[in-house]
């Protein structure tokens with residue numbers, strides 16, 4: 001019989017980046033020095049979480065080509081964002097390969113020039129009047145999600161004298177409980193900036209970096225329209241419960 | 247099983263996708279108005295309880311402070327709590343008077359405080375079984391062990407995401423005026439150091455006739471908040 005209190009596979013904290021990773025300088029003053037207190041047996045608080053099926057989404061919440069238009073009088077190609085049109089899609093599964101249906105996937109990103117539509121981003125690349133840079137969706141019955149967007153540009157940031165972020169899309173996934181909550185970044189296969197990024201390099205195991213690479217999928221691209229990148233997300237595995245054994 | 251997105255891994259169990267910092271612009275994605283973006287029709291935000299929600303209405307406020315003692319002005323927090331009867335309400339629906347889930351953020355504004363408008367949560371049993379309303383099925387009653395039947399003190403689970411935080415930090419907010427419940431909470435008592443336990447206790451204040459609890463989160467150094475692994 002499965003111990004009913006142990007519903008999820010333990011999180012491997014050596015796989016994830018450590019809190020203190022001095023190559024990424026901001027971690028130095030923001031990393032706890034004390035050890036995390038282990039819950040041993042998680043309680044109902046950790047084993048439950050929100051279900052967002054009743055969250056009312058807009059028709060273009062997962063379509064970043066259409067969900068922001070600074071000048072609403074524009075239409076057609078005149079209002080579309082600049083950049084390489086892409087489909088970003090994939091599946092949310094758990095560590096046993098089981099799909100995670102109806103879970104919230106959110107993402108945000110810079111525009112094609114590497115600039116965020118955030119009041120604090122002062123990078124000299126211009127804002128794009130046709131691009132906001134935020135999307136959200138729920139996975140379907142089989143755990144699939146899909147966004148339409150443009151490929152974000154790399155951008156410089158103050159860490160080392162000349163640090164650049166590889167093109168990336170920030171991705172947030174809820175999963176079945178607050179224990180499975182995860183925020184990560186999708187990088188683009190083959191980007192030469194990936195191995196020299198201080199944030200990527202907070203991760204020790206190269207195999208863990210591989211889990212964050214979106215792969216070009218020509219079969220899912222649309223001829224004369226857009227390329228497709230597949231990015232599957234693996235959230236913590238839900239162990240079989242006592243009740244399922246009956 | 248083949249590890250997705252990977253050309254090299256092959257193991258019995260898949261590995262979790264690795265975490266990365268939410269970065270300095272997390273608000274674009276998860277707190278649109280804080281970033282200066284127009285909001286969509288429905289957003290997940292900090293008003294967890296509407297006036298008609300059952301229970302004691304409270305406000306919870308605080309700051310996030312780094313190892314230098316400076317305000318962290320770009321954090322995003324997520325809250326998960328039981329209702330006033332000690333039940334989690336998983337279905338998130340803005341039409342309901344109360345939602346167990348909420349989000350808030352620290353900002354570049356004066357004071358840089360995050361805040362939640364909510365109700366004081368009730369006590370939850372470790373195993374989540376609701377004695378008053380839940381039907382305890384005979385066939386699972388033998389599962390109950392001494393620990394799982396214990397009641398936790400009222401608490402709000404908080405997750406903290408920010409630039410320079412590689413994987414979100416998980417903590418719990420407890421209430422100063424629940425001393426008895428706190429003393430017997432099986433999770434609080436997992437914290438060996440009584441001094442460190444105190445970092446999880448929100449201080450009660452009253453402002454304009456409203457009950458407010460203050461909970462400042464210290465990421466590092468003296469008075470460092472307890473963070474959990476679960």
Ligand SMILES: [Fe+3]
Nearest residue numbers: 165168170269
């Ligand atoms: Fe970024």
